[in-house]
Amino acid sequence: MYALLAIGFSLIFGVARIVNIAHTAFYMLAAYCFYTLLVKTGLGFFLSGLISVGAVTLFSVVCYRLVIEPVREHEAAVLIATIALALVFQELMLFIFGGHFLGIPSTLEGGVRFLGVSIPYQRMLILVVAGIMLVGVWFILYRTRLGLAIRATANDLEVANLMGMNVHRVAMATVAISVSLAAVAGVVVSPVFVVDPFMWLAPLVTMLAIVVLGGLGSLKGSLIGALIIGYVEAITVFAVPAGAYLKGAVALLIMVIVLLARPEGLFGVAFEEER
Amino acid sequence: MLRTFIVGLAAFAVALGAQAQTIKIAILGPMAFVQGENHWAGAEMARDEINKAGGVNVGGKRMQIELIRADTNEIQSVPDSTNAVERVITRDKVDFLIGGFRSEAVLAMQEVAMDYKKLFLGAGAAHSKLGLNVEQNYERYKYWFRITPVKDVDLVRTLFAVMGSIGQQIRTDLKTDTPKVAILAEKAVWTEALVAASQKNLPAMKMEVVGTWQPSATATDVTAELSAIDRAGAHIVFTMLSGPVGISVGRQMGERNMKAVAWGINVEAQKDEFWQAAAGKAQFVSTLDTYAEVEMTPKTIPFVRAFKERFKKAPTYNAATYDAIMILKTAIEQAGTTNADQLVPVLEKLEHVGTGSTATWDKRHDLVWAVGKTAGIAVQWQDGKKVPFWPPTVKGMQPFKMPK
Numbered sequence: 001m002y003a004l005l006a007i008g009f010s011l012i013f014g015v016a017r018i019v020n021i022a023h024t025a026f027y028m029l030a031a032y033c034f035y036t037l038l039v040k041t042g043l044g045f046f047l048s049g050l051i052s053v054g055a056v057t058l059f060s061v062v063c064y065r066l067v068i069e070p071v072r073e074h075e076a077a078v079l080i081a082t083i084a085l086a087l088v089f090q091e092l093m094l095f096i097f098g099g100h101f102l103g104i105p106s107t108l109e110g111g112v113r114f115l116g117v118s119i120p121y122q123r124m125l126i127l128v129v130a131g132i133m134l135v136g137v138w139f140i141l142y143r144t145r146l147g148l149a150i151r152a153t154a155n156d157l158e159v160a161n162l163m164g165m166n167v168h169r170v171a172m173a174t175v176a177i178s179v180s181l182a183a184v185a186g187v188v189v190s191p192v193f194v195v196d197p198f199m200w201l202a203p204l205v206t207m208l209a210i211v212v213l214g215g216l217g218s219l220k221g222s223l224i225g226a227l228i229i230g231y232v233e234a235i236t237v238f239a240v241p242a243g244a245y246l247k248g249a250v251a252l253l254i255m256v257i258v259l260l261a262r263p264e265g266l267f268g269v270a271f272e273e274e275r
Numbered sequence: 276m277l278r279t280f281i282v283g284l285a286a287f288a289v290a291l292g293a294q295a296q297t298i299k300i301a302i303l304g305p306m307a308f309v310q311g312e313n314h315w316a317g318a319e320m321a322r323d324e325i326n327k328a329g330g331v332n333v334g335g336k337r338m339q340i341e342l343i344r345a346d347t348n349e350i351q352s353v354p355d356s357t358n359a360v361e362r363v364i365t366r367d368k369v370d371f372l373i374g375g376f377r378s379e380a381v382l383a384m385q386e387v388a389m390d391y392k393k394l395f396l397g398a399g400a401a402h403s404k405l406g407l408n409v410e411q412n413y414e415r416y417k418y419w420f421r422i423t424p425v426k427d428v429d430l431v432r433t434l435f436a437v438m439g440s441i442g443q444q445i446r447t448d449l450k451t452d453t454p455k456v457a458i459l460a461e462k463a464v465w466t467e468a469l470v471a472a473s474q475k476n477l478p479a480m481k482m483e484v485v486g487t488w489q490p491s492a493t494a495t496d497v498t499a500e501l502s503a504i505d506r507a508g509a510h511i512v513f514t515m516l517s518g519p520v521g522i523s524v525g526r527q528m529g530e531r532n533m534k535a536v537a538w539g540i541n542v543e544a545q546k547d548e549f550w551q552a553a554a555g556k557a558q559f560v561s562t563l564d565t566y567a568e569v570e571m572t573p574k575t576i577p578f579v580r581a582f583k584e585r586f587k588k589a590p591t592y593n594a595a596t597y598d599a600i601m602i603l604k605t606a607i608e609q610a611g612t613t614n615a616d617q618l619v620p621v622l623e624k625l626e627h628v629g630t631g632s633t634a635t636w637d638k639r640h641d642l643v644w645a646v647g648k649t650a651g652i653a654v655q656w657q658d659g660k661k662v663p664f665w666p667p668t669v670k671g672m673q674p675f676k677m678p679k
């Protein structure tokens with residue numbers, strides 16, 4: 001889940017320099033959408049998931065056009081606008097569904113024991129879906145014309161523009177890809193967790209720690225950063241059981257240390273060398 | 276023109292008079308959440324019942340109950356809760372305050388209420404400090420009374436009483452002398468005393484504490500915690516959870532097919548929606564609770580049934596706002612006034628048979644703890660139903676079950 005979220009966040013930052021704080025809020029919207037379609041209207045898992053991802057992706061493009069694009073030149077304004085968007089989504093969900101914690105049935109029941117550790121099939125499904133999505137993103141970026149345009153824009157926005165690329169459309173497509181990753185995460189993860197209006201906050205903090213660790217804008221860094229932070233969180237719980245609540249703080253501490261020692265992260269481009 | 280003015284003035288005077296005929300009670304709670312919903316639902320039931328019967332007799336004058344719904348938003352913001360209290364006191368001119376849920380917020384709300392010398396009947400927070408304040412500075416804090424739940428230390432007493440009986444069942448069923456217990460408590464003010472008491476007392480009860488895990492109250496994934504607990508070979512997961520983490524624990528224990536049974540406080544597991552929220556995986560999760568269709572008092576079963584009929588779900592402990600209003604009515608009718616200073620001594624001497632408990636108060640204005648009176652009940656989720664199993668002396672209790 002962390003990898004899907006972090007890669008999406010990193011992608012949109014790398015291409016359009018948009019720090020989308022509402023990224024995990026789209027993940028929350030997808031989870032609510034999936035819950036409504038699956039539990040309330042009784043559509044199947046596949047159809048509910050597909051519609052949820054499609055609807056949230058489409059909605060993100062509308063939000064981009066209405067809220068982000070008009071202020072895109074001002075990074076601080078984009079940051080504030082996306083924070084506002086996220087809070088609006090949160091309050092909307094609170095208004096519509098209340099503060100109730102909602103559960104979604106597992107797509108796959110049961111599990112296996114591996115080396116004494118019990119692994120539910122749903123968790124394995126998340127791993128498989130995340131893997132497929134990551135391969136899909138790689139394919140789009142490195143094997144399609146759209147991917148070429150995205151990479152060119154990420155490399156040098158001005159030159160890409162001068163070469164005749166419609167950088168606004170590229171940014172919009174990147175927003176769609178990025179949010180679709182978050183939406184997929186929302187759909188596959190919600191049967192494991194609890195759906196509530198505040199579910200976007202905890203992953204936001206962890207996601208920020210991951211992208212800083214991996215390097216802002218680096219997809220490889222996001223993937224490796226997600227693995228590192230995931231392990232660090234688990235190790236924190238095993239090493240300091242009474243301090244299990246600190247796992248988020250440990251992730252943030254890593255973020256601060258990385259910012260101080262190596263601001264570009266593990267695989268990012270040094271800020272002074274950008275563009 | 277003059278006649279219109281006089282008629283208007285008369286109408287205004289009548290309206291003012293009518294307003295003076297009501298007793299205004301602010302119901303404080305996080306209204307977007309289940310806790311606040313239950314605060315409000317319990318209060319509505321009491322209001323409707325009292326008003327239908329003619330209101331409250333205040334020194335020979337019948338007065339109707341008027342409820343003011345105050346959303347404290349305390350789960351998200353403590354300052355919001357104190358603002359809500361200020362607002363209902365200064366703008367809505369309420370006479371009494373009832374409710375509260377989160378200890379941190381109720382401690383702050385208590386200060387505002389005491390500043391204005393308003394009687395505040397707590398219906399949700401467990402922290403001992405709330406009562407300790409009364410003992411340490413009686414003149415300032417005497418307007419605070421705890422209606423539900425009992426204070427945290429007494430919650431521990433109930434938890435240990437039930438733990439003793441579960442431990443005995445494990446000794447018999449699993450043929451082990453020393454059941455292993457994993458403490459799983461969210462990191463919050465209200466769990467501090469509980470965790471310390473558990474670590475100290477469980478070994479004295481011939482139980483081995485295999486570890487203490489403290490996730491965040493809002494944690495959605497407790498895989499690492501449960502893996503560690505599973506590996507430690509715990510028979511009982513002693514839970515102290517009020518947040519959504521309670522759902523994650525119930526669900527993920529089921530998904531992992533854990534052999535340990537969860538017992539403790541799990542506020543989410545007290546709700547009817549818990550089974551659905553845990554996707555039907557929370558088999559055998561058990562928790563301290565207040566309401567079930569058992570004869571805790573003669574009023575319990577009729578109240579629970581009426582609540583279910585009206586709101587289409589069972590009440591949680593916050594619905595004891597019903598009892599709070601009934602207690603207030605009794606005190607007002609005995610004192611013949613709504614004056615808080617005169618009501619305090621009446622409340623201190625009162626014994627009230629409510630829907631969830633038979634309440635009397637000590638010098639801290641905390642409920643006097645007693646099994647079968649204020650200690651509450653224990654329930655276990657069995658095949659989608661919340662089954663009450665403790666105290667065994669109460670009519671209607673059923674057997675506690677262990678995972679196979």
